[in-house]
Amino acid sequence: MxxxxxxxxxxxxxxxxxxxxxxxxxxxxxxxxxxxxxxxxxxxxxxxxxxxxxxxxxxxxxxxxxxxxxxxxxxxxxxxxxxxxxxxxxxxxxxxxxxxxxxxxxxxxxxxxxxxxxxxxxxxxxxxxxxxxxxxxxxxxxxxxxxxxxxxxxxxxxxxxxxxxxxxxxxxxDAAGDSGEFYTPRPVNRFMVQQSFLELGESILDPASGTGGFLVQAYEELKGQVKTNTQRRRLLADIRGIEKKPLPYLLGSMNLLLHGIDAPQVRRANSLLEMRTSNAADKVDVVLTNPPFGGEEESTVVKAFPDGFRTQETAWLFLYSILDQLKLGGRCAIVLPNGSLFATGENSIGAKIKKKLMKDCNLHTVVRLPQGVFAPYTQIPSNILFFEKTGPTKDVWFYEVPLPDGRRGYTKTKPMRIEEYQPCVDWWGGKEREGREAGEQAWAIPASDIIASGFNLDIANPHVGDELAHRTPEELVDELVKTETEILNQLEELRKGLGVSSSAE
The missing domain is CATH 1.20.1260.30 (N6 adenine-specific DNA methyltransferase, N-terminal domain)
Structure with missing residues (x-):
């Protein structure tokens, strides 16, 4: 048969x-x-x-x-x-x-x-x-x-x-974006996986796995290194995810199956509760994730966290949980919005979690993403934090990925391309991050300065001001007119989409 x-x-x-x-x-x-x-x-x-x-x-x-x-x-x-x-x-x-x-x-x-x-x-x-x-x-x-x-x-x-x-x-x-579901563009997945320098034998977790983008990229990155059936079985067991909602779980399972993972190790659960109740055997070597942000968790989830770290902001709860979920020596690449980086003050839960992050881990790199990477779902500026659970942070390197020349943002028809990360990859300095230098897109901040600021990580590129200072008034006015024209055109398109006639008509 x-x-x-x-x-x-x-x-x-x-x-x-x-x-x-x-x-x-x-x-x-x-x-x-x-x-x-x-x-x-x-x-x-x-x-x-x-x-x-x-x-x-x-x-x-x-x-x-x-x-x-x-x-x-x-x-x-x-x-x-x-x-x-x-x-x-x-x-x-x-x-x-x-x-x-x-x-x-x-x-x-x-x-x-x-x-x-x-x-x-x-x-x-x-x-x-x-x-x-x-x-x-x-x-x-x-x-x-x-x-x-x-x-x-x-x-x-x-x-x-x-x-x-x-x-x-x-x-x-695209359809889910209107209902508040944000997904990670493929170039962001690939860049985060590539700069995490994955190795066979490491356990890899996405606690907000969605449609499986990070897990697929991690598997694709590592499967070429597999030489034996034992290694392949270990790799399949090491690619792990947690997803709360049924629809992304279905789509992600299909995605993983198509890429060669017959029995995906993805749990259908609330990952915040899963990570809070996990034990030493559940800790992982690598976390790759873009957790939901701007949302709120139910009170039973919030109460699972220690006093002083309870908040309904999901991004903070994920970051706190990940710090506990990593093994000693483990590492993480996580997407966070600008608002999370800015939170400061002694009583701010965000500042407390960033203090814990910089005390327990080496926050070695913050990649500042250009405007509109997650369009059309959100225009909120975002960042990728790379850190290792190897001891306190001494210096934080920032790298700003610029928009391509002549672009004001990204759209569904003109999204970000993976090639735009190549200058950052060249600057990175390999797995050991050797030879990094400050430049037009890169700068380093001592941890002591960040601590003194109340753990503000929303630090703008110091070179942008120099660039503006060298531009003529005519150039600045032309740029402003161009920006305003683009905004008016977008508003007119929105008006047409709503079926509202303009006054000229």
Missing amino acids: AATKKKTAEKSPGTSRTRLASLIKSARDTMRKDAGMNGDLDRLPQLSWLLFLKAFDERVEQEGEALDPDGYRRAIEEPYRWEDWATDRDHSGDELKSFVNEKLIPHLAGLVGDDAEDPRNVISTIFKDVVNRMQSGTLLRELVDIVNQIHFVSTDDIHTMAFVYESILKEMR
């Missing part, structure tokens, strides 16, 4: 990027016809859980049987396997809808794994929150038929689907 399936899979036609894009478009067109689908926040999760089951069947189940025909035990058994119901044309209309709603989803949600690496745990966690939102059984049949034409049987197919899925995630981020 396994050999037959392998042969069938090998004969399945490869799915080119063009073909795949066409199928995804057809799938989304089909879902648009259904009365139960209200925008991409409904359509994309629906497509994702179906893609997950198809990919899991071909990437994990069929490959597992092919490699071990006698010993492999399927995570999903009859009649719930993909080929049992998705490819059966007798399953259609209301019958298919009833089967999916009343049998398939409850069965998958009830799976129980034997150990931490058992994929049944991932499947059950995903499907506890999955709801089939399609009201038409006929349209559901059409959608399943389209998904069934997508294949994951070769490396090329998987890479193609991963590429297309990333574009789906980008659209998902």
